[in-house]
Amino acid sequence: MRISSIAKSIVAGVAAGATAAVTAIQDGVLDTGEGVTIVLAVLGAWGITYAVPNKQASRDL
Template identity: 75%
Template sequence: MRIASIAKSLIAGVAAGSAAAVTAAQDNVITTGEGVTMALAVLGAWGITYAVPNRKTSNIQ
């Protein structure tokens, strides 16, 4: 486990959660369904982003 993989998934979760929160707060009321959507967006982003490996870097100069 590398720090880059963890940081990548955390940033993706924050981005997905904030996008869902902004969309949900457009009418100044956040319902239970919108809260569940925000939570699932964060969890989905964490899981999918963590599962995808980072691209290998080449040492060719």
């Protein structure tokens, strides 16, 4: 299966953002600092995941 770098980074960003959002709204209030944390988690996951190349498939026969 071949997954593009863009698809991989979008999934990673959604997962990181969802994790940060769930943690941030535990107390029922979302303040500015928590919003910034969510945005930085998404952007960080996008950037890091997009920068790391996919593993090349080996052709062992």
